[in-house]
Amino acid sequence: MWVYCIYHSSKKSHSFLSKTLLFVFISLFLGTFVSEDLTCITGGILAEKGQVNLLLVISACTIGIFISDLWLFIMGKFFLDLSKNWKRYGRILNSNLVLKIKNQVExxxxxxxxxxRFTPGTRLPVYFLSGTLGASFARFSLFSFIACTIWTPVLVVLSYFYGKAILQMFEDPYSYTALALTAVSFFIIFSLISKLSQHQTRSELWITIQKIPKLEFWPIWIFYIPIIPYIALLMLRYNGFLTITCSNPGIETGGMAGESKSKILTQLPREWIARFILIEPGSKISEEAILQDGFQFPLILKPDVGERGAFVQKVHNYQELTSILVNVKVPTILQEFHPGPFEIGIFYYRYPSRDKGKIFSITNKIFPELICDGKSTIEELIYQHPRYRFQANAFIQNNLYQLNEIPPAGEIRKIGILGNHIQGCLFKDGSDLITRELEERIDEISKHFTGFNFGRYDLRYTNEDELKLGTNFQIIELNGAMSESTNLYDPDFTIIQAYSYLFAQWKHLFQIGYENRKLGAIPITYMELYQTLEKHFQYREELLKKSE
Incomplete structure (x- = not known):
């Protein structure tokens, strides 16, 4: 496009561009260093208009692209020569893995x-890597030139005929607006076709299409659109949005954002919570101090202010713990690990005017695991799985060091330990676990926390019968106003079932907050809410960077 701009401005100045073939050649040549595809496309369309010679465009673009390819190769060679003086990189380049890659490339x-040359996104790494691995300059030059002499004329000629067809649709076939739109439209179409020519891109697109009817995988902003008008009505009925910050007077902002997990847990009976130690950033904790408190590895390390499972890690020994804490800049919780193997979320609410609270819902958390076939790698099994492929990015990130492993046939391999949907955990409705005994136990525990009326307990247990009797479980954490009744993400739920839970949850939230306001609870101001959210989002960005 910039070639066109040079031409257009030059034409106004005594038609300098049309008379100076050398200037046109140099402009096209240099344009390929900015954008190969866009320069070829613009040149082809200019040639169709008769402003430049088609053969000149092909020649200039071919030479420019060929020279830029050689430059990438030479940069790789330069890096190779430079790395020979660095012992560390020298060892890497002589490692068995690199030598194996080099043999495959050769x-x-x-x-x-x-x-x-014909696969978008691969030219830079392949050409640079060729130089880095010490490939022959002559061989590279030969194959690169052959590729350029095939690729460039095809792209320029396609642009030539595309521009001719499109410009006929305009009343003024020599309109510069038409020229610009033609070049841009062809570039967009060409880019889309190039991307769709890649198997990975087509696979990702197909997976995205398959996600559409699956409510549990909808983006959160789409999922919540239907409830926005209802929330607006609740705001009018119950004195504004900030009423919900009064739902839990004992929790900062009611639990909307930025609440401390440790402060919440200390308000609950000690016998029902998984024990923990709060570690401030920069502080040191000895292995003896951990063991003296009765903790045993493995332990769970997580931020005191959480963000959808980010930076939650299972640490297996003291050395691993200290290596992680060196780079941690936020308060963290070191919590004993309950082996489970079961984990659930219990959503509880109690109106201030009522003596007893109720269990609103229970969510069964089913952790992801693979049944290995003895042939496929962990990564291949993830993409082959009918469900896990929809969250492949999360599973790959969480299993980076075992992706290429081929476990024995029949082995069951766990690929997730966090009870978080965004991390790949399957949520199923657990209404069958609700009993009078369990509800009374949760109500008893909740009443111990003054100022708590609405939220979700995450807990682990070993035996279902004991759970139903309200015994032998441990609370991992408790979330406030912004927690969800996560059973609504059950893939077996209809859309009506899911939204019935969501609408009812928000109604309880506003009504409880309204009752607390009448009892004297004071909601935060919009300025305080803004400052809280701003601080939380900054914290969230920092936390997500650390977890990558």
């Missing part, structure tokens, strides 16, 4: 260079 060098 045996398929011609195909690799040619295919990368």
């Amino acid at each position: 045996s398929n060098f011609g195909k690799l260079v040619l295919l990368s």
Whole structure:
């Protein structure tokens, strides 16, 4: 497009561009260093208009693209020479893995260079890597030139005929607006076709399409659109949105954002919570101090202010713990690990005017695991799984060091330990677990926390019968106003069932907050809410960076 701009401005100045072929050649040549595809497309359309010679465009673009390819290769060679003086990188370049890659590249060098020219996104890494691995400059030059002499004329000629067809649709076929729109539209279409030519892109698109009817995978902003008008009505009925910050007077902002997990847990009976130690950033804790308190590895390390499972880790020994804490800049909780194997979320509410609270819902958390076939890698099994492929990015991130492993046939491999949907955990409705005994136990525990009326307990247990009797479980954490009744993400739920829980949850939230306001609870101001959210979002960004 910038070639067109040079031409257009030059034409106004005594038609300098049309008379100076050398200037046109240099402009196209240099344009390929900015954007190869866009320069070829613009040149082809200019040629169709008769402003430049088609052969000149092909020649200038081919030479420019070829020279830029050689430059990438030379940069790789330069890096290779430079790295020879660095012992650390020298050892890497001479490692068995790099030597194996080098042999593979050399045996398929011609195909690799040619295919990368026609595969978007691969040219830079392949050409630079070729130089870094010490490939022959002559061989690279030969295959690169062949690829350029095929690729460039095809793209320029396609642009030539595309521009001719499109410009006929405009009343003024020589309109510069038409020219610009034609170049841009072809570039967009060409880019889309190039991306769709890649298997990975097509696979990701197909997975995205398959997610559409699955409510549990909807983006949160889409999922909540239907409830926005209802929330607006609740705001009018119960004195504004900030009423919900009074739902839990004993929790900062009611539990909307930024609440401390440790402060909440200390308000609950000690015999029902998983014990923990709060570690401030920069402080040191000895292994003896941990063991003296009765803790045993493995333990769970997580931020005191959480964000959807970010930075939650299972640490297996003291050395691993200290290596992690060195880079931690936020308060963290070191919590004993309950082996489970079961974990649930119990959503509880109690109106201030009533003596007894109720269990609103229970969510069964089913942790992801693979049944290995003895042939496929962990990564392949993830993409082959009918459900896990929808959250493949999360599973790959959480299992980076075992993706290429091929476990024995029949082995069951766990690929997730966090009871978080965004981390791949399956949520199922657990209404069958609700009993009078369990509800009374949760109500008893909740009443111990003055100022708590609405939220979700996450707890682990070993035996279902004991759970139903309200015994032998441990509370991992408690969330306030912004917690969800996560059973609504059950894939077996209809959309009506899911939204019936969501609408009812918000109604209880506003009504409880309204009752607390009448009893004297004071909601925060909008300025305080803004400052809280701003601080939380900054914290969240920092936390997510640390967890990557």
